[in-house]
Amino acid sequence: MRDSTAATGRARIDAPYGLGEWPTLPLRPEERFPVLSSAGVWLLFLVWPLVAMLSGGAPWEQKVLGLAGLAGFVTLYIRHFIWPWRIQRWPHWANTVLVTGLMGLCVLATIPTAGLNAFNFLPFTLAVWIFPHAIRLGVPVAVGLTLAWAVLGYSAGAASGAWWLIIPSSLALVIMVALRVSMEHEEKGRALSEELALSRQREQVGRDVHDLLGHSLTVITLKTDLARRLVDADPERAKAELEEVLGLSRQSLAEVRNTVGGLHVPELGAQLASVRTALEAAGxxxxxxxxxxxxxxxxxxxxxxxxxxxxxxxxxxxxxxxxxxxxxxxxxxxxxxxxxxxxxxxxxxxxxxxxxxxxxxxxxxxxxxxxxxxxxxxxxxxxxxxxxxxxxxxxxxxxxxxxxxxxxxxxxxxxx
Missing domain, CATH: 3.30.565.10 (Histidine kinase-like ATPase, C-terminal domain)
Known part of the structure; x- marks a missing residue:
């Protein structure tokens, strides 16, 4: 799950999003370039409907309408990747349905001048379902949209023999689904690696703390018991033992803090001196x-x-x-x-x-x-x-x- 914070300063919303699902807040500025660069490169395929609109013999009113539809489609597509949750009280899928409907209206505005080149808009409509959503939702919806476009294209192009345009549209679905599955596998592998690394760190810290405290507390216990026996017989010696216990306690606390912070590395020479003191205290x-x-x-x-x-x-x-x-x-x-x-x-x-x-x-x-x-x-x-x-x-x-x-x-x- 990506972690985003709104530019308006709103608190981050924590929720159990799955792999590939977008957060409820807009992308931060530093997150936008990598997302938009991968999503925006496909806009090159809209060159064909743009050329068809500009070079066709349709009236200028239709051309203006088509260009407006194209601009609106691109704006909706890019904006949806930056912030797919336009209406916060709606679920993610409902927001995407709204955006898909608006994109469909933009495509209808281009059909009088772009003709069958309007099929080039399909991959972008599929993308807003396949990539921002989990696979279990995005892929079935994208397959349904492709089938709907195929039926529409066959009906519109059968008479002119141009129904073969359905093939590249279907290939676009296959390519995006394969890419999405690959991304999910990579994300799962990264999440597993991070979990394993965290588990190893916890095990290492636990092992280090055990080794540190097991030795230090043993020595402290022995010296405290010795001081207790010497309180009446030799108060000065008991006082000296308690001073050593205090020093050991402070040293142990510092070592534990350093270990938890990943900074502590035991020094063998100092350890030899420490175990000598411990063995002598144990007799x-x-x-x-x-x-x-x-x-x-x-x-x-x-x-x-x-x-x-x-x-x-x-x-x-x-x-x-x-x-x-x-x-x-x-x-x-x-x-x-x-x-x-x-x-x-x-x-x-x-x-x-x-x-x-x-x-x-x-x-x-x-x-x-x-x-x-x-x-x-x-x-x-x-x-x-x-x-x-x-x-x-x-x-x-x-x-x-x-x-x-x-x-x-x-x-x-x-x-x-």
Whole structure:
């Protein structure tokens, strides 16, 4: 649906128009040229009736009448594309019926001087039905008009052998209908593409916000709980922890705003420093690469590693009950390993929950994969991580660090 605003300043009228249907307000000035250039080019076909009127031997009164009819027809035709809703309280089709009737009167005024060349007016009459209206209405009416003109032309031209003029009129109908169908398919394809793009944007924003808040709120919760326990024993330490919670809250709010605005890209070095703070707050011993080491990694992989690192460490803190966590970074691999309770203890709504063993996700529909799209066994975070990795052409795997032990631990790897 096109969006038009009247030059008089009237508010735009929202209505459920279908594909190809004109709005209830006139075209804006910047919209007129592309519409009128495509509609007006066909006016060249009116050269034949104009030449017939001027070169014929009819009295000048009839010629003046014919020229007036031609001018009125052109004015109605062009004006209808600019604003087909001349009477606002009437429906669209009723306005077009009125315009069609007025155009018919103009054609009648040209017949005494133009003769059978008046058949050249038919395509323009069809156009005001085929293009401004939806196909379900415009095409049947245009077919009916063509049949009516064919009967009239055969009756008028049979005696002189000129009834063959019906053929080009019928061809004009076929050409315009084919063009209209093509335009509708193109418009539907464009609408579908825009809908898919919007859906992907929403999914991306949802995934980013989840990853941001999942990590940040986990750290805030841990630090707040620590501050609550330290209020009596060590007030100064509790105050320092609360200051960090305040800083994290502000940082998280800024990140969410940037993400919603499509501006936020996580920085891997800062993410390493952030997860170190989070692991320490959870009482987990951390072995992490130095933030400066990320400069050695390919620039196009740092953002993906930053997102995956954030989500993986958040899962370690929330579910693993681990004492140690090790992060390894290389050009083609990110690994996050812990010595916690393993896959079997992860809640179904937040983690794999696949039980002991090895789980590898190479595609959303991988057999037995806890990451399978729509599956109930994979959490939102892991499904989001899987989608990011697959979009980058990589592979995500989750395995037990020490299979067979009471606390087998979990190792998450991203391979590119």
């Amino acid at each position: 987990i011993s951390a072995r992490l690469p130095e933030p400066d080491s990320v400069a050695e990694l390919p620039a196009d992989r740092r953002e993906l590693y930053a997102w995956c690192l954030r989500e993986a460490v958040t899962n370690v803190i929330r579910h693993a009950d681990a004492a140690h966590c090790t992060v390894t970074l290389a050009g083609d691999r990110l690994m996050v390993a812990d010595d916690g309770v393993g896959l079997g203890a992860w809640p179904a709504e937040d983690g794999p929950g696949a039980g002991p063993g090895t789980t590898t996700a190479g595609s959303p529909a991988a057999a037995g994969s806890p990451f399978a799209s729509g599956g109930s066994s994979a959490g939102t975070g892991l499904r989001g991580m899987l989608r990011r990795v697959e979009e980058a052409g990589g592979r995500l795997s989750v395995t037990e660090t020490h299979p067979g032990r009471d606390r087998p631990g979990t190792t998450l790897e991203v391979h590119l």
